Amino acid sequence: MPRRDDIHRILLLGSGPIVIGQAAEFDYSGTQACKVLREEGYEVVLVNSNPATIMTDPEFADATYVEPLLPGSVAQVIEKERPDALLPTLGGQTALNLARALHQDGTLKRHGVELIGADYEAIARAEDRDLFRAAMVGAGLRVPRSAIATSLEEAEAARDDIGLPIVVRPAFTLGGWGGGVAATPDEFRRVVRRGLSASPIGQVLLDESVLGWGEFELEVMRDRNDNVVIVCSIENIDPMGVHTGDSVCVAPQQTLTDRQYQVLRDQAIAAIRAVGVETGGSNVQFAVNPATDEVVVIEMNPRVSRSSALASKATGFPIAKIAARLAVGYALEEIDNDITRRTPASFEPTIDYAVVKWPRFAFEKFPGIDGELTTHMKSVGEVMAIGRTFQQAFAKAMRSRELDSLPRLEALDLDELLARAARPHAERFDVVLEALRRGAEVDELHRRTAIDPWFLRELAELAAAPGAPFAGRRTFKAVDTCAAEFEAETPYYYSSWERSGAGEVRRGERPSVVILGAGPNRIGQGIEFDYCCVHAAMEVRATGRDAVMVNCNPETVSTDYDTSHRLYFEPLTLEDVLGVIEVERPEGVVVTFGGQTPLKLAAGLAEAGAPLLGTSVDAIDLAEDRGRFGALLRELGLRAPPYATAHSVEEALARADDVGFPLLVRPSYVLGGRAMEIVYDHEGLRGYLAREAGVNGNGREIYLDRFLENAIEVDVDALCDGEAAWIGGVMQHVEEAGIHSGDSACVLPPHSLGGEMLDEIRAQTRAIALGLGVVGLLNVQFAVHGEELYVLEANPRASRTVPFVSKATGVPLARLACRIMLGARLADLDLPGERALGHVSVKEAVLPFDRFAGTDPLMGPEMRSTGEVMGIAPDFPTAFAKAQAAAGAQLPVAGTVFITVTDTDKPAASTIAAQFHDLGFRVVATRGTAQAISRMGVPVVTLNKIGEGSPHVVDWIERGDVDLVINTPMGTGARTDGYEIRSAAVSHGIPCITTLSGGSAAARAIGAAREGAAPEVLSLQEIHRRANGEAKPAPPRPAEVA
């Protein structure tokens, strides 16, 4: 069946900010969908709140709306754009849920919008637990047996049907508290009794336990003609019990016999038919009991997923691209396999290598959280490695993780190691390898972990001889979907070590530029850097050179095989990268776009003679070395906060007084503010140094900076060609200095800085750019303290705000920087003057506190956000409100605001309280804050602190009597009132603002929202067109082109 001609305009929904469980894979799938649908001649309307994505680049859709992914805003877009169809299966759970909501509230029907890809009934059958079970049973498949019981008698009656062991979960307790697994009748009675009393409604859910069974996933595609293919099988090395996103996985499956595998294949096909996903990709997850051959279906996602991105990268079969074509009418046999170009997509890829995926965790960012892995996903990113053997792939995946420090296991004896291996956690496989190294038996480890012995045996060999898989010669092999049965057209390579040196790289004659990617997503280094790398590839292609990408993150657009001319799926270590450079012989290497990952390699690469493009290694060092940078600032006559560098605890304590408290302390080499803290006195400093000795061991430097309290922080992104500099954007942070810039909301253009100060900021940025000798991008952070401007730091590389600035201004900074690095002059680029934009853009961070029960949901100098959203509106308050809504903290327009602040914040808090009162809010506060507020003449209700007895503030929050919390911290750590308040707010989904400037912005935003209807939605294309029309060339500035 050919392309559908009855639809013309298609609405595509993105997945919003990067959060745990929903990451860059949906930028990859959405970007593929945009490309394909436009190639097919459809108009694409896109809604996504995440500015760091490639898909929201204005050239990827006909109309791009950076709006909150909420039914109201999407309905506004639908009303304005009148699409014929909505494709909801490429934007993760967010898009699917939105599509359901828009169906349920009648919006789709009212505007005649057809759901394509998956219809409402199919989505409901996959998502609703009961409907799904019924569909599976109807198709003859088995699901885990389960029951609900409200008494011990009911539970006992269900026990025999389900069979022990049984998982008991009390209904409506947070995080399943009070439940457990029962293996014997006695244990069962005990756990059920406990569960019944823990549940507020006296109900327990009983599930057949499949803990320890093998976990397998099959990626399935189906077309309109009911043809079904399996793209890939994935085996979780961690058995059932660990979320697949947190499991170390291998593709293809390794341990099932052909007969067992074919059973799964049949069942996956039966499942997609039973759920009724008409076209597109789905992921079906199975538990298999290796002892009995029993198979149960665990779940199915009727959409592309993290696993489908992995399967696409593992096989070369572009699931999202093909899903988009299927959704508009094509059949699998009518679509060509991009890789071979001579076979149709109606085939099953076969591979001749092993793929290992490893999750990347960030537990170090969340003190107080234990790293245990459960069915609740906690990883923030992942890496994938390809090897000709499992051991090659596994070892490559391990080194791709880029851990700050490897787990220290020397002190543990074998028994302790075995005990730790039994418990799934972030370091499990490091522990398993160490245990094997010390002689642990495979059988013993299998008994403790339930990991299939095949994997343990392979790991035992790896532990015994880590170098053995890498004996022989390094050669690059191609990923071709067909195990070399056909010739491949699309060059997508991985390194392998073989006896013969038969490489497959077809280098061609054109000059190439190697772009080093950003590695695994983690806090502090997210999708923004992938965005920059993809832009570098686009620019390199545009100049007629071959773009060559090196990266190991399977979620990303950069590792899509058609982003670059050649893709090397490789760890970003010096040795691996030099291997690529050896075969590529590139004209240049880009290390400044992928965040810290490639930057760390710059010196080593330069030493090995690799031709780095842009800013020199010396300039990078000049910016990073405190002493050298300080001298440069002095030379330029610029001011920086007093600072000192120390190499020991004693030295730090001695120098602290010279610098002056409060101090911002951190280790010299940090990512995302890792281990950065503000201390107010000697005692605090001593405590910090004791805690962070690990980060700072072995005489690494410690930086002490004077912390400027209540300063306004400013970020600037600029371009420089070494002789002239151009300001891309100036952003003012909403939160005061001291909150990590990655966690702070920021506004472009600045909402409260005067013209003179802005001129000063621009002039200093230019001076620093030229002083450093930047060729490419530069980010400078300033603090405005009173009337003074201080330089905090300068980073001569792509910053995390580059995509935001590019979206806000319509100027593609990363591409332009790449052009400069390839030799262009700023003067050649025909850049507009800094624009008088007709709109305000706000970037807001999204924090993962809801995932980490037990951590303090508080912002500080250590970055903890996983992603970001953007709000665009004609004025600051509205843009701020949109950004809050997009970040999942929709501000209330009425109700009760609870305010509790430190003494120094009390005067300012009273002003905010007055604003809320004027907006019609009831104001409640704890005693001290309430006194300050009532002195201003604002009516306020006084609440008990926790220690003052019930009903206290947390009771109020839990009862739902509070709609907004403004709480500035009085110290961190468990058991403080502030901690309890913030935790209660986060767990009840109540917006919790922890800075006064945030509180003030919220009051203004609520005021704007109450004034009337939601403002008109505008696409980025319209906004940029307006900006271009309205942009007045800035008055000539002699300094602009110095």
Next chain:
Amino acid sequence: MSRRPGFVLLEDGARFDGDLCAADPPAVGEVVFNTAMSGYQEAVTDPSYAGQLITFTYPHVGNYGVSAQATESDRVHARAAIMRAAVNREDAPGAEGGWLDWLAGCGIPAITGVDTRALVRHIREQGAMRGGVFPAELSEEEARALVEAEPRMDGRDLAREVTPGEPIVLGPTGAAALDYVVDTVRELVGERPVFGICLGHQLLCRAVGLETFKLRFGHRGANHPVKDLQTGRIEITSQNHGFAVVGPDGETTIAGDEPVRWQTDFGTAELTHLNLYDRTVEGLTLRDVPGATVQYHPEAGPGPHDSLYLFDRFLDAIAAAA
């Protein structure tokens, strides 16, 4: 299992080193490859691999050991296994023995640690050829002589070597070499419902007067898409053959998705199945007498179960004829 160095030598002189890991070589024959990612025991016991050395493109072979359930016939028909990362795994759940122990017990040489991808690419570019697995001590000249001594594939009667009874499903060699079987099949057509599979397909086609030709690269894997022209459905099939049936106008590939027809000695034959990889004939039906054939392996083992419906069709044909 102790390993010692060995090598694969192809008739054009290409050499690939590895470690011997089962019975003692040499083993000589046609070197072919199989792209399935599981089902190694099924593959080597499949009679259609008689006389061939199988190169497994998936590197890990032996992961789940061997069991009686996975044998496709009474013995190993392949002459050797060429692998990248073979393991024995006698203690895998459900295993009745280790893969390499079992091969050794069956007297089948095997070699591992070979850059199988380079080997497969070589065959793909140069075409299927003879070759052998040899111990490192053997000189290349001696090895070459052994390869040269092996008859070429086209024209060999491997059916006689592997067939216990009436030939319906078999053999890697072309049906052209099997005129005596063709005569037998010819006597059956019109008398009994006939269903030909793989070589059986080629024999039946020749029996009714159609021609076969040697493919440049055989079909060897478990992932080939075949379209059933009667329903429009596409099935993923298990394949292992080096020859195919010539189309109605003497062409080797079929341009459209139409059920084109041949005129045969037994009336009209109609194309029913088409390979979407290279558009060669994968199956046909005889319209005037009860008979149908497919070129691939609907019985799977190893491979997908998408084509099991063909057996229902055949049973219906038997019932209709009774």
